[in-house]
Amino acid sequence: MSRLFRDVDGGSLYPQGSVVCIGAFDGLHLGHRALVRHAASRARALGVAAVALSFEPLPREFFAAGAAPPRLTLPRARIEGLRDLGADGIGLLRFDVRLASMSAENFVRDVLVGRLSAREVWVGPEFRFGRKRGGDMATLRRLGTHLDFEAGEIEPVALDGERVSSTRIRNALGDGDFRLASRLLGRPYAIAGHVVRGAQLGRTLGFPTANLRFGGKTPAFTGIHAAWVHGVGKTPIAAVTSFGTRPTVDGVEPLLEAHLFDFDGDLYGRRIEVEFVAKLRDEEKFPDLQSLVAQMHKDAAQARAILQQAPKQAYA
Ligand SMILES: Cc1cc2nc3c(=O)[nH]c(=O)nc-3n(C[C@H](O)[C@H](O)[C@H](O)COP(=O)(O)O)c2cc1C
Ligand SMILES: Nc1ncnc2c1ncn2[C@@H]1O[C@H](COP(=O)(O)OP(=O)(O)O)[C@@H](O)[C@H]1O
Numbered sequence: 001m002s003r004l005f006r007d008v009d010g011g012s013l014y015p016q017g018s019v020v021c022i023g024a025f026d027g028l029h030l031g032h033r034a035l036v037r038h039a040a041s042r043a044r045a046l047g048v049a050a051v052a053l054s055f056e057p058l059p060r061e062f063f064a065a066g067a068a069p070p071r072l073t074l075p076r077a078r079i080e081g082l083r084d085l086g087a088d089g090i091g092l093l094r095f096d097v098r099l100a101s102m103s104a105e106n107f108v109r110d111v112l113v114g115r116l117s118a119r120e121v122w123v124g125p126e127f128r129f130g131r132k133r134g135g136d137m138a139t140l141r142r143l144g145t146h147l148d149f150e151a152g153e154i155e156p157v158a159l160d161g162e163r164v165s166s167t168r169i170r171n172a173l174g175d176g177d178f179r180l181a182s183r184l185l186g187r188p189y190a191i192a193g194h195v196v197r198g199a200q201l202g203r204t205l206g207f208p209t210a211n212l213r214f215g216g217k218t219p220a221f222t223g224i225h226a227a228w229v230h231g232v233g234k235t236p237i238a239a240v241t242s243f244g245t246r247p248t249v250d251g252v253e254p255l256l257e258a259h260l261f262d263f264d265g266d267l268y269g270r271r272i273e274v275e276f277v278a279k280l281r282d283e284e285k286f287p288d289l290q291s292l293v294a295q296m297h298k299d300a301a302q303a304r305a306i307l308q309q310a311p312k313q314a315y316a
Pocket of ligand 2: 199201203208209210260264
């Protein structure tokens, strides 16, 4: 069981000391994985807790209020991913006005030392932190010599000669290049959530869809896709999905809807995971439901054909 905390204030959570790694960890890609695994192995070597420190909302979401930048990973998936990589403690610090205005030095004193009793602090390349991104690796090293912790930066992880980054993954997803996205992530791109009720129109169109909300975040891409749905049966179920605001029915909030093939059952409340395999097309505004349904039949046939050829991915 790993411990989850969200507050900057409070007593030391790890009086015996800890090894901390810090990052936005959106996507938990190959670079993030290398960082968290490294911190976890250092923590095991020192016999202390491994703590992954991140933020929710992400700092760039906080600063971009209004036009939220695209998000890859929702909080729960980020927590589960960090735990699976070996984090004993996970800090999803509430990024608010106070945290945004905290100086780099105070962040080190209050959070890394005061709250986490850090013995080592690990970050990725080009890490910046504190008010106006005023702190960097040199700041960490300098403060570390006074406050008795070591600071280190892991080597950048590259794929095909280029740095692995969340931006590169967002671009790959936007281009419908799920193969590249999977290679950068070290696993297929998937979105998980609990099935919520919708307008209950789908069943009358012959296409019931299990609907997932995207937590009020902006997705990195929208459109119609072939996908595997995990979490319903023992093996993944083939599906056609629609991700977006559904302009035909004047939707507003982005929803991920999955129509599962050869399946009939109640999915409300169930947690499912949608693993994207291939993009079929962009979302469109149809003049009427009849033309939308005609297109949905074509989408379904295309998705079935693609998935018959695709290997079922192992359940992550
Ligand atoms: C294969 C598929 C393709 C879809 N394509 C579009 C689309 O291009 N434009 C659109 O507005 N909605 C699209 N939708 C979403 C439908 O509008 C939505 O499923 C329908 O309104 C039923 O919604 P409900 O689940 O709330 O009942 C698509 C849904 C599916 C399953
Ligand atoms: N093949 C299927 N694919 C997806 N959902 C299905 C399927 N068969 C039954 N369901 C159930 O029907 C619900 C979707 O029906 P729909 O009319 O689209 O309602 P809603 O608008 O509430 O999503 C799903 O949440 C699930 O409980």
